Amino acid sequence: MTVDWQTIADAFGLGGMYALMAVGIGLVFGVLRLVNFAYGQLVMAGAYSLAFAYERGWPVWVGILLCFAVVIVLSVAMDWVVFRPLRTQTPAVMLVATFAVAFLLQSIALLWFGSLGKIAASLSSLNQPWTVGGVDIRKISIVATVVAAGCLLALVLLLGRTNVGLHMRAAALDFRTARLLGVRANRVIGTAVLLSGLLAATVAVLMTVQTPLVTPDFALRDTILVLAGVVLGGMNRLISATLGGFAIGFASGFLGGALPTNQSQYLPSFLFAAVILVLLIRPGGLFTRFGQQAAERV
Amino acid sequence: MTTPALELDELEVRHGAVQAVRGISLTVDRGEIVGLIGPNGAGKSSTLHAVMGLVPPGGGDVRLHGNSVVGRSPEDVARSGIALVPEGRRIFAELTVDENLRLGSAGRRFGDLDSVYELFPVVRDFRKRHAGALSGGQQQQLAIARALIARPEVLLLDEPSLGLAPQMVDAVFEALAQIRDSGIAILLVEQRAQRTVALADRSHVLANGRLRLTLGPDAANDTETLVSAYLS
Amino acid sequence: MRRARAALELLAPVLLVVLVALFGTIVSSSTQTYVVTTLVNVAIVVALYLFIGNSGVLSFGHISFVAVGAWTAGILSMPASEKPAIMPSLVGFLRDTTVGNVPSLALAAAVGAAYALLVGLPLMRLSGLAAGIATFGVLEITHNVLRYWEKIGPGLNTFSAVPETTGLLQACVGALIAIVVAFAYQWSRYGRMLRATREDPAAARAVGVSVYGQRLLAFTLSGAVAGLAGGLYVHLLPVNAESFYLDLTFITLAMLVIGGATSLWGAVVGAVAVSAVDSFLAEAENGVNVFGRTLDLPSGTRIVVVGTLMALVLILRPAGLTGGRELRVPRALRRSVLTKFSA
Ligand SMILES: Nc1ncnc2c1ncn2[C@@H]1O[C@H](COP(=O)(O)OP(=O)(O)OP(=O)(O)O)[C@@H](O)[C@H]1O
Numbered sequence: 006m007t008v009d010w011q012t013i014a015d016a017f018g019l020g021g022m023y024a025l026m027a028v029g030i031g032l033v034f035g036v037l038r039l040v041n042f043a044y045g046q047l048v049m050a051g052a053y054s055l056a057f058a059y060e061r062g063w064p065v066w067v068g069i070l071l072c073f074a075v076v077i078v079l080s081v082a083m084d085w086v087v088f089r090p091l092r093t094q095t096p097a098v099m100l101v102a103t104f105a106v107a108f109l110l111q112s113i114a115l116l117w118f119g120s121l122g123k124i125a126a127s128l129s130s131l132n133q134p135w136t137v138g139g140v141d142i143r144k145i146s147i148v149a150t151v152v153a154a155g156c157l158l159a160l161v162l163l164l165g166r167t168n169v170g171l172h173m174r175a176a177a178l179d180f181r182t183a184r185l186l187g188v189r190a191n192r193v194i195g196t197a198v199l200l201s202g203l204l205a206a207t208v209a210v211l212m213t214v215q216t217p218l219v220t221p222d223f224a225l226r227d228t229i230l231v232l233a234g235v236v237l238g239g240m241n242r243l244i245s246a247t248l249g250g251f252a253i254g255f256a257s258g259f260l261g262g263a264l265p266t267n268q269s270q271y272l273p274s275f276l277f278a279a280v281i282l283v284l285l286i287r288p289g290g291l292f293t294r295f296g297q298q299a300a301e302r303v
Numbered sequence: 304m305t306t307p308a309l310e311l312d313e314l315e316v317r318h319g320a321v322q323a324v325r326g327i328s329l330t331v332d333r334g335e336i337v338g339l340i341g342p343n344g345a346g347k348s349s350t351l352h353a354v355m356g357l358v359p360p361g362g363g364d365v366r367l368h369g370n371s372v373v374g375r376s377p378e379d380v381a382r383s384g385i386a387l388v389p390e391g392r393r394i395f396a397e398l399t400v401d402e403n404l405r406l407g408s409a410g411r412r413f414g415d416l417d418s419v420y421e422l423f424p425v426v427r428d429f430r431k432r433h434a435g436a437l438s439g440g441q442q443q444q445l446a447i448a449r450a451l452i453a454r455p456e457v458l459l460l461d462e463p464s465l466g467l468a469p470q471m472v473d474a475v476f477e478a479l480a481q482i483r484d485s486g487i488a489i490l491l492v493e494q495r496a497q498r499t500v501a502l503a504d505r506s507h508v509l510a511n512g513r514l515r516l517t518l519g520p521d522a523a524n525d526t527e528t529l530v531s532a533y534l535s
Numbered sequence: 536m537r538r539a540r541a542a543l544e545l546l547a548p549v550l551l552v553v554l555v556a557l558f559g560t561i562v563s564s565s566t567q568t569y570v571v572t573t574l575v576n577v578a579i580v581v582a583l584y585l586f587i588g589n590s591g592v593l594s595f596g597h598i599s600f601v602a603v604g605a606w607t608a609g610i611l612s613m614p615a616s617e618k619p620a621i622m623p624s625l626v627g628f629l630r631d632t633t634v635g636n637v638p639s640l641a642l643a644a645a646v647g648a649a650y651a652l653l654v655g656l657p658l659m660r661l662s663g664l665a666a667g668i669a670t671f672g673v674l675e676i677t678h679n680v681l682r683y684w685e686k687i688g689p690g691l692n693t694f695s696a697v698p699e700t701t702g703l704l705q706a707c708v709g710a711l712i713a714i715v716v717a718f719a720y721q722w723s724r725y726g727r728m729l730r731a732t733r734e735d736p737a738a739a740r741a742v743g744v745s746v747y748g749q750r751l752l753a754f755t756l757s758g759a760v761a762g763l764a765g766g767l768y769v770h771l772l773p774v775n776a777e778s779f780y781l782d783l784t785f786i787t788l789a790m791l792v793i794g795g796a797t798s799l800w801g802a803v804v805g806a807v808a809v810s811a812v813d814s815f816l817a818e819a820e821n822g823v824n825v826f827g828r829t830l831d832l833p834s835g836t837r838i839v840v841v842g843t844l845m846a847l848v849l850i851l852r853p854a855g856l857t858g859g860r861e862l863r864v865p866r867a868l869r870r871s872v873l874t875k876f877s878a
């Protein structure tokens with residue numbers, strides 16, 4: 006095993022990005038009891054927007070703006086076209102449906118942009134190292150960690166200090182009672198979808214720095230891992246889902262960097278074996294107090 | 304004649320094949336408590352759910368100050384001034400008492416905390432605590448306080464005395480009397496028939512989805528009438 | 536009447552499959568490959584139906600059983616002389632054993648069943664979302680292991696040199712076996728018990744049905760059918776670990792959902808209809824002649840179309856094209872037949 010500071014910093018960066026994705030998935034799950042398998046395709050769409058802007062030589066901020074606009078429009082559209090009509094279905098049906106949407110979006114990308122991939126390298130200067138205390142660390146690892154921490158903090162404030170945050174928390178706990186008190190279902194769901202879109206766009210910007218080649222399956226692997234992490238942590242609570250996402254990102258970043266390939270290649274198997282074990286033994290997740298079960302909406 | 308605050312007009316509720324409510328009509332005025340009593344499965348909760356828009360009524364109408372609220376979503380009904388204290392209290396155990404109260408005003412202006420605190424001092428004393436840490440009676444008080452905070456015109460309660468110790472029931476019923484006197488229309492669903500009949504301005508007995516009988520407060524001590532009403 | 540219903544329930548899908556196979560005999564050999572693939576897909580979707588349709592529990596894991604079946608049949612039927620080139624690290628026993636076509640298919644089914652049983656023992660306690668995610672985990676693990684473990688297969692290599700015995704006949708027979716197994720199961724008392732647990736688990740438990748046991752039985756049986764389909768697959772095309780992963784999971788689930796997940800007829804109709812659309816589009820991606828015009832679709836169109844279809848069906852008609860019901864004789868016809876008999 007070879008561990009250096011760069012590996013640790015990378016692991017933090019990846020953990021941060023996965024934590025953001027976990028929050029994005031967890032927010033929507035909280036209010037809709039819907040596991041959005043197509044979350045990664047939001048990130049993919051954002052990455053293509055960045056590549057689109059880069060190809061045309063547009064300034065960085067225009068690319069980022071475009072990325073946010075596209076991802077938000079797409080996530081709102083997904084909500085209207087898919088989530089809302091399916092709201093009364095069982096979580097399993099919704100999972101199948103978002104699985105279909107994921108494939109659909111991926112092949113639309115294939116149709117439009119081809120399988121070769123596009124380059125989004127407008128922020129590639131962030132791959133240069135910073136020297137921190139005599140150690141060289143790539144800027145993006147630090148930027149990703151800081152941005153993730155900032156987003157999470159902002160979210161904690163939003164959920165904890167504002168009325169709409171309170172309404173979202175209440176809706177995640179007991180949607181029916183929340184509505185009886187006057188909490189607007191559509192508003193709460195819309196906010197969750199919007200926030201999860203914002204997070205996906207942020208992740209797209211960070212991820213293209215490390216992976217500037219954007220292909221139709223961009224962020225697919227990551228989504229699958231994040232979903233595993235969310236289940237591991239406990240998807241019924243945002244905090245445990247986020248921790249789960251971070252843990253899985255950190256673990257795959259760290260072990261992927263530190264272990265030789267012939268050992269790290271089986272990492273997914275171990276992760277998913279752990280997921281299955283957790284589902285069997287502690288359905289509420291690892292990071293929840295004992296006895297809290299993952300409730301499905303009735 | 305003025306229009307009543309709440310008016311149910313031949314209301315019907317169906318759950319799939321089960322017809323839970325078969326056309327009931329009643330009115331509740333400002334400053335009035337109307338009791339709705341009846342055995343398990345009579346259709347009491349179904350009636351309240353239909354008023355709130357949680358289940359679409361199978362027929363009939365629900366009017367607030369003469370305006371139909373049928374077809375609105377639960378949040379819109381709540382926003383138009385009808386509050387429900389649901390069966391089993393349904394407080395948010397993992398949120399603080401304060402947050403529960405704030406949720407109560409989700410749909411409307413933030414009402415006046417002081418009068419709610421005055422009515423239920425425990426709610427003020429424990430405001431920073433998790434609501435789940437309160438006793439059953441305190442939770443019931445919180446649930447009523449939460450419904451009142453938005454200053455509804457009509458207050459619906461679904462078995463508020465369920466599972467409470469006798470002194471606690473006294474406290475809750477005492478509070479209901481005060482709420483009535485502040486000018487709110489109250490529809491009280493209960494299983495404790497005698498106490499409800501004694502408190503309410505009039506009480507309807509519901510069985511099998513139909514109103515069987517209407518009793519005034521003077522019938523409270525007439526055990527025979529009560530029992531036969533239940534058995535009819 | 537019950538008899539007649541049962542006969543129709545079996546005959547309708549059998550006839551459809553036979554018709555598809557007959558259609559395969561009159562088309563060009565390049566089109567025939569699509570027909571054969573369609574028939575193999577029927578077997579996979581029927582396997583999915585056997586478990587998902589009867590139990591109402593979601594599974595993303597069945598393609599693992601297809602993969603395991605393909606590995607079994609592929610490794611065991613590849614000529615010994617070819618093995619070292621493609622699978623240099625194969626363990627001795629697998630390296631030295633070679634079996635014929637039919638035994639390789641039977642073994643594929645057996646291994647599929649065994650693997651499903653192994654997986655099902657812990658997993659059949661789950662339902663709903665948890666079952667969906669856990670079975671997805673099975674898919675991930677199986678794919679990951681098959682991809683890298685070169686002692687038991689070709690790893691990243693492709694299964695070339697496996698005898699290509701899956702032609703029209705073999706595929707048709709395979710699909711028919713799958714249909715007959717699924718039919719026999721759903722008319723057995725086990726099948727009826729499992730469907731009772733789908734409608735109302737609590738009530739089924741109350742009358743003494745073991746939900747866990749019944750699900751495990753169906754899961755194992757569907758593992759066998761999926762394993763058989765995997766065997767058919769490896770004898771049809773040169774496959775590798777990527778052939779049995781998300782894409783195949785998606786497309787076969789789409790077939791089941793589009794056809795109607797709760798009936799055998801729905802499963803077969805879905806498999807045939809979606810395969811037909813898919814084949815046509817695949818061909819069109821290479822350019823085809825339609826009514827004298829050349830249609831040349833960009834690659835990726837297939838999944839866009841199938842994905843859209845699936846999403847539309849889920850949103851607009853969640854019970855699928857067939858409404859999730861077995862084929863019935865139209866009521867008017869039935870009445871006229873009945874009156875004739877009673878007169
Ligand atoms: N969601 C539902 N689905 C099907 N049937 C229901 C549903 N809710 C209520 N019912 C049926 O409707 C009838 C009336 O139920 P309701 O809950 O209104 O009774 P209730 O008077 O409130 O009884 P209790 O005193 O036990 O609370 C009952 O027969 C019940 O089984």
Ligand SMILES: [Mg+2]
Nearest residue numbers: 347348349390
């Ligand atoms: Mg009730």
